[in-house]
Amino acid sequence: MVSIWGSSRRNDEGRGEEGHQDPDNREPDERTRLLPRDAQNEGFLSPDDPAVSPYNLWSIRALRFFSSVFLAISFVWWVFLLVSIFVSPPLMFNRGSGFTDFSYTTLTVGNLIISLLFFAVPSRPMIMWNIILALLLVVDMIIILAVPRIRLEEGWVGIASTVWAALISIYNVFQIYAVEKGKEEEEERLTGRVETRRSLLEWTAVLAETIVLGVVALVAILLTATLILRARDASLEAPGKRYFVNNGKYQVHLACIGNITYPDVTGEKDKKQKPTILVEAGEFPSEHSLQPFVHNAYQNGTIDRYCYWDRPGFAWSDNAPSPHSAGMSADALSEALALAGEEGPWILVSAGVGSIHSRIFASRHIHDISGLFMIDPMHEDRLQQHIGTAGRGFVLWGRGIISPLGLDRLAGAIFKGRTREDRIYGKVSYQSGRFIKAKLQENLVAGSITASEIASARNIQTPETPLVVVSSGVEVRRSEDWARQQERMTGITENLVAWDVVRGAPHEVWRSFEGRQTLERRLAELIKQA
Known part of the structure; x- marks a missing residue:
């Protein structure tokens, strides 16, 4: 902007006769540079002047x-x-x-x-x-x-x-x-x-x-x-306990129910301990899927003791650092069991994608595994084809970004009466940010780290391990690929006790009456053989 001050003279030192700076001759500053020397009203700028800022x-x-x-x-x-x-x-x-x-x-x-x-x-x-x-x-x-x-x-x-x-x-x-x-x-x-x-x-x-x-x-x-x-x-207490794993970075939830030892005829503790059922959930937390069925078998006397846990990000467990694979999850379970003083032997009961986790766990504890019981298990070929696809990962990321807004959870709580149990481990647990993060982690490494871990597990798995596979009739009829993969799952060990395809049963086989009957009968047979 052109200065409107006009020229003025100064003495050699820039001061007046008394040695003080002349206010009329001082350098303009931001408080005065846009004003004229005189204070006449006609010197004011127009309101539309860009200098009025x-x-x-x-x-x-x-x-x-x-x-x-x-x-x-x-x-x-x-x-x-x-x-x-x-x-x-x-x-x-x-x-x-x-x-x-x-x-x-x-x-x-x-x-x-x-x-x-x-x-x-x-x-x-x-x-x-x-x-x-x-x-x-x-x-x-x-x-x-x-x-x-x-x-x-x-x-x-x-x-x-x-x-x-x-x-x-x-x-x-x-x-x-x-x-x-x-x-x-x-x-x-x-x-x-x-x-x-x-x-x-x-x-x-x-x-x-x-x-x-x-x-x-x-x-x-x-x-x-x-x-x-x-x-x-957060006010809902978790059954069992949470244990710090991975050098104290996060906690996982583990609960065990039933007797740990069995007396012999002399009243002393039997050194030959019966196997404990170890539950590995599928796509949803154990408390909403497998644990109710297993607990029913416990109440019926089919099993004497079982343990279940929540994978990182599920129910009461914290999220793990990224990246996080199925093998890392198996290591977290091993550490939690050790901290809880649980030593096995184990019969691993798993469903869906949880079968991937159980097989890796079994390969790392081959001397402690008494049997594998897999319910409509996921074959490792689906890791790359379905779990690890880029499209699924992008959808999970988008859901995670908007999850803190709680649009679905707030609507469920206000209009549908959803409870704390529903949100933590129940029917809408998939809406939580921790669950979505766990699924995103699963997606990111499914075709790389997890695929490598399950390939190693297949080679390490003990051939003599008793195996039971129970498949969903609905899924088998829906997809020929799924049917072939179910058949291939029966060959992961050389000791197949039984393979059942339950007609009319969904992917979560235990949700049908015939499915529950088949599962409990086969579980009893596996325990007897183990």
Whole structure:
């Protein structure tokens, strides 16, 4: 801008006769450079002059600079969190899903982008929405810090992301207010009055920022409601115990039911201990799938003792660091059993994809395995063809990103009366971020690490191990590939006790009456042979 100060003379030292700086001859600064020398009203600028801007103030320029710096920091953190969903960087692993901290950081980045886009067009709706957003994020921060289970799951990464989001929202409220006051001050100084008019472009900007910030506030409301639901679920106690595994990085849930020793006729403990049933769930947590059937067999006297656990990310177990394969899951189970003082021998009962995990576990404990009982098991060829496909991985990732909003869980709790049990291990457990993260981890390594582990397990498996396979008649009739793969599963050992195809039974065979009868009868036969 061309200076409107006009030229002036100075003495050789730039001072007046008394040795002091002449105020009329001093260098213009941001407070005076746009004003004429005289104070006549006709010297004021037009309100439409581009020079009438809050950017004339160094404090406003500093706020914009800090907003840009905060955006850069938040974006770098956002990238780290995005990467940590797939590969856990050192010191950045948390025992939760990793989607919650990513959501709060995404909210922070979006909030900063909005504040920079509409930086010079502050408005009262903008201040109002940011105050609401700040209050909601402060509530979220309190919930995460106050509920021990959520605090442990989110770890320092989740806590830091939530606190940062809350601080940025508070900063944005201060920034909008400061820009608004600075804008009014400059208008009054340069034009003689505060401008009350807005151009069509400014009204459009106000409308856009109001709508966008309203959506952001709605997202924050959903995040808060989901955290409240998680706090409610955290009050449900787990049966059994949780054990730290993998050098104390995360906990898995393990429960054992029944007698561990059996007296002989002399009243002393029998050295030859009966095998314990070890349950490995399929696509859903044990408590919702196999455990009720096995517990019924325990109550009927078919079995004397059984143990079941939750794979990482299922039910009461934490998520494991990424990447995480079926073999790593088997190692976590081995460690939990050792910490619980459980020594076997074991009869492994598994279903669906859980059969992959059980076979790997059996290959690493060949002297402790008394039998394999597989219910509609998954063949390893399906790891590459179905479990590990890129399309499935992308869908799981997308579901995980929106899972902290809790759209399905909140609707289920409000309109369908879903309980804590339903959400943790029941019919809607698949909606939780931890479950989705576990399935995403399964997808990422299915065709590589897990495929290699199951190939090694097939070669190591003891041929004499008794084997029972019970297949779903529905799945066998539906797919010829599935039928052939079921038949091939009967050959993983040389000691096949029985192979049944239960007519009319679904993939979860125990959900049909005939299926339950067949399973319990074959389980009793396997125990007798073992």
